[in-house]
Amino acid sequence: MSLFRRPIVILPGYSIICILFFFTLSPFSVSAQAPARDTSKLHYPIRDYRGDYLSSGRSVYDFNNPSNLRDSVVYDPITRRYLIYQKIGNSYYRVPVSYTFEEFWQMRYKESENDYFRQRSNTTTLLNRNKFIKPKLSLTDNLFNRLFGNGKIDISPQGNVDITAGYQGQKIDNPTLPERARKNGGLDFNMNAQLNVNASIGDKLKFPINYNTLANFDLDNQLKLDYSGKDDEIIKRFEAGNVNFPSRGTLIPGAQQLFGLKTQLQFGKLFISTVLANQKSQRQNMNLEGGAASQPFEIRADEYEENRHFLVAQYFRTNFNKIMSNLPAITSPIQILRMEVWVTNRMGVTTETRDIVGLTDLAETQPYLQPPLVNVLTSFANPTNGSNDLYSKVINTPDARNPASVFNNLRNLGLSPVQDFEKTFARKLDSTQYIFNTKIGFFSLNQPLQPDEVLAVAYQYTYNGKVF
Numbered sequence: 058m059s060l061f062r063r064p065i066v067i068l069p070g071y072s073i074i075c076i077l078f079f080f081t082l083s084p085f086s087v088s089a090q091a092p093a094r095d096t097s098k099l100h101y102p103i104r105d106y107r108g109d110y111l112s113s114g115r116s117v118y119d120f121n122n123p124s125n126l127r128d129s130v131v132y133d134p135i136t137r138r139y140l141i142y143q144k145i146g147n148s149y150y151r152v153p154v155s156y157t158f159e160e161f162w163q164m165r166y167k168e169s170e171n172d173y174f175r176q177r178s179n180t181t182t183l184l185n186r187n188k189f190i191k192p193k194l195s196l197t198d199n200l201f202n203r204l205f206g207n208g209k210i211d212i213s214p215q216g217n218v219d220i221t222a223g224y225q226g227q228k229i230d231n232p233t234l235p236e237r238a239r240k241n242g243g244l245d246f247n248m249n250a251q252l253n254v255n256a257s258i259g260d261k262l263k264f265p266i267n268y269n270t271l272a273n274f275d276l277d278n279q280l281k282l283d284y285s286g287k288d289d290e291i292i293k294r295f296e297a298g299n300v301n302f303p304s305r306g307t308l309i310p311g312a313q314q315l316f317g318l319k320t321q322l323q324f325g326k327l328f329i330s331t332v333l334a335n336q337k338s339q340r341q342n343m344n345l346e347g348g349a350a351s352q353p354f355e356i357r358a359d360e361y362e363e364n365r366h367f368l369v370a371q372y373f374r375t376n377f378n379k380i381m382s383n384l385p386a387i388t389s390p391i392q393i394l395r396m397e398v399w400v401t402n403r404m405g406v407t408t409e410t411r412d413i414v415g416l417t418d419l420a421e422t423q424p425y426l427q428p429p430l431v432n433v434l435t436s437f438a439n440p441t442n443g444s445n446d447l448y449s450k451v452i453n454t455p456d457a458r459n460p461a462s463v464f465n466n467l468r469n470l471g472l473s474p475v476q477d478f479e480k481t482f483a484r485k486l487d488s489t490q491y492i493f494n495t496k497i498g499f500f501s502l503n504q505p506l507q508p509d510e511v512l513a514v515a516y517q518y519t520y521n522g523k524v525f
Contacts, residue, residue, distance in 0.1 A: 205259030216252040294321040314338035364506040373498030389496040399483040409485040415513035
């Protein structure tokens with residue numbers, strides 16, 4: 058061990074050592090009193106160490122060093138020696154001490170060995186007690202690094218908050234209004250926030266947060282807790298908030314945009330991934346064929362091409378499944394010979410136009426109207442003008458085909474406009490503007506019917522060779 062000290066300069070001169078003895082004598086006593094006990098001495102005295110702090114050690118009853126006293130160990134790679142010094146500011150508090158590489162690490166090994174046996178002795182003492190005292194859990198550097206990894210707590214918030222506050226009111230000088238009704242108003246308050254936070258605790262725990270009140274979709278707001286374990290830990294990953302569950306196979310695709318909990322565990326060579334969440338998105342596939350995109354979709358039958366396809370009578374609606382039961386062969390006793398389709402004239406066409414009246418319950422064996430307005434005259438299933446008495450009542454009315462009086466005549470029969478009949482100026486569609494099936498009894502328009510247009514149809518058919 059090498060010890061470096063500063064040289065001491067001895068100056069010539071005289072030294073006078075004065076020893077002062079103080080005696081307290083009592084004039085009334087011939088014997089001296091017993092010396093008083095010195096209370097300034099400690100029961101466990103604290104002695105200053107000689108040399109450096111690393112080799113001398115320190116008393117367990119001593120206080121910590123002040124904050125301005127710095128202990129440092131510097132390694133010199135050229136001489137392979139360790140230099141230990143103590144400073145107060147820029148001044149040396151003690152003489153620096155130098156150790157060789159072997160001497161320094163021998164002292165460190167000895168210090169580690171003493172700490173090990175001291176901790177073992179303390180643990181044995183606790184276990185040998187009659188009442189076991191559970192030690193308190195304290196957040197030390199070792200515990201923090203084991204839970205959250207090496208690093209520090211880092212929080213980086215970014216964003217803005219816009220607040221709009223005001224008062225909106227109005228005053229109307231109207232003498233017809235009462236005084237209280239002339240003034241009204243209220244507070245106008247609105248707030249928009251956009252927040253983006255990247256927080257991390259160590260190198261294991263992360264908190265990515267993205268929130269915007271003006272986001273169009275809830276998927277844009279991300280809130281997540283992400284914990285990643287090391288290679289030798291059971292918990293490989295733990296996620297809470299916005300998670301996803303990818304799948305390595307293509308047979309069962311994974312789910313995206315989930316909100317819940319997800320864990321990845323490892324037990325030896327066994328890996329377990331679990332997720333408990335609700336799905337906030339839907340998966341859609343798109344196929345490209347011949348340069349065009351084709352995508353399957355589902356739509357309800359009653360919403361498919363609305364106001365384009367019609368059945369001409371309740372008879373065809375009732376027997377539709379029966380007629381179509383033996384496809385591709387269609388067996389039906391009815392054969393439609395010809396058909397006329399009339400639509401409200403909104404296009405200004407001048408040819409094939411006239412005033413028409415469409416009757417809802419004409420030729421129906423189960424009319425919407427109830428007796429005595431319409432009486433069923435026959436139980437014959439197929440539609441005919443004689444299925445009920447509506448046709449005979451209308452045709453026997455005076456001036457039945459007069460456009461000026463037909464509306465009042467139908468009202469006098471107890472029929473309601475819009476519900477039971479419609480009178481409109483219509484145009485006749487040609488054969489290129491619609492198609493109809495002669496056996497099933499339906500027709501389809503090339504263009505959908507508008508909500509304010511009226512559709513009327515007249516047809517002729519044969520039933521078992523008889524014309525109706």
